[in-house]
Amino acid sequence: MSYQKIAIIGGGNLGAAIAQGLLKSGFSQAADITVTKRNTTTLAALQRQGVQITSDNAAAIQGADVVLVALKPYNVREILTEFKAAFNSRQLIISVVTGVFIDELEAIVGHGLPVFRAMPNTAIAIEESMTCICQKNASPEQVNWVTSLFNTVGVAVNIEEKLMDAATVLGACGIAYALRFIRANIQGGIEIGFDVRTANLIAAQTIKGAAELLIRGGRHPEEEIDKVTTPKGCTIVGLNEMEHQGFSSSLIKGIMASYDKIITG
Numbered sequence: 228m229s230y231q232k233i234a235i236i237g238g239g240n241l242g243a244a245i246a247q248g249l250l251k252s253g254f255s256q257a258a259d260i261t262v263t264k265r266n267t268t269t270l271a272a273l274q275r276q277g278v279q280i281t282s283d284n285a286a287a288i289q290g291a292d293v294v295l296v297a298l299k300p301y302n303v304r305e306i307l308t309e310f311k312a313a314f315n316s317r318q319l320i321i322s323v324v325t326g327v328f329i330d331e332l333e334a335i336v337g338h339g340l341p342v343f344r345a346m347p348n349t350a351i352a353i354e355e356s357m358t359c360i361c362q363k364n365a366s367p368e369q370v371n372w373v374t375s376l377f378n379t380v381g382v383a384v385n386i387e388e389k390l391m392d393a394a395t396v397l398g399a400c401g402i403a404y405a406l407r408f409i410r411a412n413i414q415g416g417i418e419i420g421f422d423v424r425t426a427n428l429i430a431a432q433t434i435k436g437a438a439e440l441l442i443r444g445g446r447h448p449e450e451e452i453d454k455v456t457t458p459k460g461c462t463i464v465g466l467n468e469m470e471h472q473g474f475s476s477s478l479i480k481g482i483m484a485s486y487d488k489i490i491t492g
């Protein structure tokens with residue numbers, strides 16, 4: 228089993244970020260990565276690093292051991308169907324497309340190929356993705372290979388396909404939610420006296436530290452919150468005011484709205 232040549236079909240925000248992560252981590256050599264897109268001008272930076280950039284999906288798929296599909300949900304079926312003749316029985320397919328089931332992809336690419344769905348996030352560009360993976364038709368070796376790919380560019384976890392939509396909301400959309408939380412901290416920080424650059428640094432590093440406390444310590448957030456909330460102190464006053472304003476509730480409702488959008492289309 229040799230999976231060296233990777234074709235990323237759809238080099239947009241996520242496809243390009245995956246190529247960057249594969250390069251940066253050393254998982255792939257630039258010459259082994261091909262990225263496709265109709266307007267290739269936006270991929271000049273990858274091209275300068277030696278990645279093959281093309282609009283020729285058929286050639287990219289034919290030359291690949293692994294075809295990683297990063298197209299939009301609304302045109303993925305049509306595009307894969309157009310190029311279905313380019314797939315062969317030795318390939319492995321990975322789709323990062325939201326809401327498109329393995330059975331649908333399998334029916335298009337044929338050959339009984341191992342088909343994976345992966346849900347990374349844009350932090351894959353800096354090897355810090357959280358990636359949820361599920362699969363069909365794959366051997367344990369193939370599962371290990373795909374898992375190790377995503378572990379190289381962050382942290383990977385294997386889940387059941389029925390949880391992929393939830394993984395999309397929590398892990399992939401979650402990047403935007405976390406960044407909006409950081410932005411709100413910056414806005415508050417400016418109001419209490421910091422310039423934007425300093426507020427940005429303090430907010431981002433503080434949130435990174437909070438996340439690391441959970442990841443390294445394996446703890447529940449409330450255990451760490453208890454260590455910060457001095458009785459009669461300023462933290463609990465701030466927290467309670469945030470909750471009076473619906474902080475946790477608004478986040479949970481946002482997560483549910485996002486999930487409903489995937490389910491209902």
Ligand SMILES: NC(=O)C1=CN([C@@H]2O[C@H](COP(=O)(O)OP(=O)(O)OC[C@H]3O[C@@H](n4cnc5c(N)ncnc54)[C@H](OP(=O)(O)O)[C@@H]3O)[C@@H](O)[C@H]2O)C=CC1
Binds near residue numbers: 237
């Ligand atoms: N962005 C994110 O954070 C995440 C996205 N996803 C999923 O990943 C997928 C991609 O999302 P995202 O990268 O944000 O979307 P983008 O729109 O940025 O990327 C899709 C790319 O596909 C290209 N494309 C369109 N038609 C073709 C074609 N015929 N051949 C080759 N390329 C084509 C487009 O470029 P052009 O028009 O130049 O061809 C575009 O750059 C989606 O399914 C999304 O749900 C999953 C997790 C996170």
Ligand SMILES: O=C(O)[C@@H]1CCC=N1
Binds near residue numbers: 325395400
């Ligand atoms: O917003 C979206 O639909 C995509 C899926 C996950 C992140 N971005």
